[in-house]
Amino acid sequence: MVRSNPLMIWWALSGTGTRQVSKTETATARPLTSRQLAALIGVSQSAISRAFTPGSSISSDLRSKILMAARDYGYRPNAIASMLTTRRTNIVGVVVSDMQNPFYPALLAQLTQGLQAAGLQSLFFNISPGASIEDQLHAIRTYNVDAVVIISATVLNERMLTWATEGRRSILLNRLGHEDITTVCCDNTLGFRSLVDHLFETGRRRIGYVAGFTTSGVGLVRYSAFTTRLAELGMRLVGTSTRQAYTHEAGRLSTLDLIPLEPDAIVYASDILALGGIETIRMAGRAKDIAVTGFDDIPMASWPGYSLTTYRQPVREIVDRTVELLLATDIGPPQRHTLQGELMIRATTDPAGWADVPPSA
Amino acid sequence: MVRSNPLMIWWALSGTGTRQVSKTETATARPLTSRQLAALIGVSQSAISRAFTPGSSISSDLRSKILMAARDYGYRPNAIASMLTTRRTNIVGVVVSDMQNPFYPALLAQLTQGLQAAGLQSLFFNISPGASIEDQLHAIRTYNVDAVVIISATVLNERMLTWATEGRRSILLNRLGHEDITTVCCDNTLGFRSLVDHLFETGRRRIGYVAGFTTSGVGLVRYSAFTTRLAELGMRLVGTSTRQAYTHEAGRLSTLDLIPLEPDAIVYASDILALGGIETIRMAGRAKDIAVTGFDDIPMASWPGYSLTTYRQPVREIVDRTVELLLATDIGPPQRHTLQGELMIRATTDPAGWADVPPSA
DNA sequence: ATGAAAGCGCTAACAT
């Protein structure tokens, strides 16, 4: 398929000599090249290159001489040119599809900072379900990104996943069920078991469940960890509901389904669902007898007005492990990295109910 | 400064013939080059280039022949190589510093999608105040990004701003007070005037104000629009407070300062502050007599549990204008684009009070 | 309209 490039016309025009150079478009002199710098200080061009390449054989005298000159003359190596020869870009493609969920901005922010600290740049791909995914991801290939990190891109089917990742180091975050790509994921099983344990210990026995996507790997794992532990402890599953989304509204609506079933606790597949649930439960005046748990520990979970008991996803650790894997010398076969989070006990599982958390005080 | 390249070793290995090919590391044959494709179908290499360059002089016969062959053989032009000759990257550097505020993820998501739809890639820079900003932004220069979009990067001082934007098309979003860079910004003045008008019409007269940053351009404009309109309408400013942050907690705490001053409405510089304020006001049992307004219209503002009256920032329009400016043929001198938002009237300014919004029902 | 040839600014053999 031919992809026409929308900027092309602009380029074409800006390439001609006829346009006026406007004030902002400072008739920027081309940046100094290594050859020019070499001429200026009377060394070979390759010396310049070596000076900027750690571990290359160059005397520290020459190197510091060159680096100082570079600073004085304002020389910086042109990354594009070196990409061409080395076939390395130091760019990681970061693919996201769902920024609605407040969990992702935090993950994304830390990920880019982590990559940045490791000298990697993030080329950002935000998949909108509207257009062709292949079109949206074409830059992964034409720009030759070194690696791809896919953040829970449930919109990518198996085929697109393969297309996007093939031939490059790839890591799937928060997505399960792919044998041939390395994944880094929170320990969902442990998380949901902990939550159920906590509910058990605080005396809850009739549990409802609100799912997000019931078809995704993570969704399935969470649900099955939940039900398994429930059964082990002899607790009762009074009902489940889903709107096939991880949104506040989905949480609100699903909770409406469950309240008539008289649960004494509702477990939500994620925090944002739980926040919606809290609203419904409050409206129904049931905050005193229905406990609520979430998953993720997004910032809002700890707002006094919610004080949601949840399981914290180890974002820091996920990011660190991801960067580590990206930088690793030897990659080996695809691996499954499962990182432990932490149970955050707050008001919504208080045995006495949480009707007295601020908003209703 | 020498930047060591973390992915180097891996690539070095994958380049030699000695490494073991692991399962993931599909012994990827180098992608086809234009020269190779040319040889395959018996045309010149430049013909290939022309086929992919709209507006170049090539017969449509030859072009379609080449494009079909490209599809069959899986040829894609190497963007890196063309960057080197054209000195254009089609990459926009997107600089963010504050992803805490839930307003930015939405803006960011739409911006990348907008850029993507225009054939531009987003290289993401998330500034953490810890490290050297210059270090964090060095890729803007070495990667030769075509343009820079800076999203309310209050952490960038004037000098860094100049350094990051010089020599390239640059746009500042949501930041004011810079004569020499084009800005695209919501009409803060109109917004705050509308909010005050609305409070006036609904009978409020004793107004408190909670600011975010009091030193930023946007912060000043918002406050001054607010006070100006207040004075015009003869309303009373009972007090102001700030914690120098746009966070839920800052909103909560600042509101504690204002309640003793007996306002009948509090105007918040942003939604996230207002949400914190709502919490404090509820705790104080004053929801029936203190109206609340925000600014931004983040998703949470419309949650039934908040139902916050606010002024919607025209995110769609801001993004569209930004992309338009980035693609424009002729750029001219720095401009100030001010886009109108929309007053969103919800429960928190109901004359009867909002004590009955769901959480306290 | 097409082909040939000369770079773009760097890295990486290959010499010395």
Add this chain to the structure above:
DNA sequence: ATGTTAGCGCTTTCAT
């Protein structure tokens, strides 16, 4: 340890 040379895969004159 340093310099010389040959590309990386394109775009772009310049011929024809």
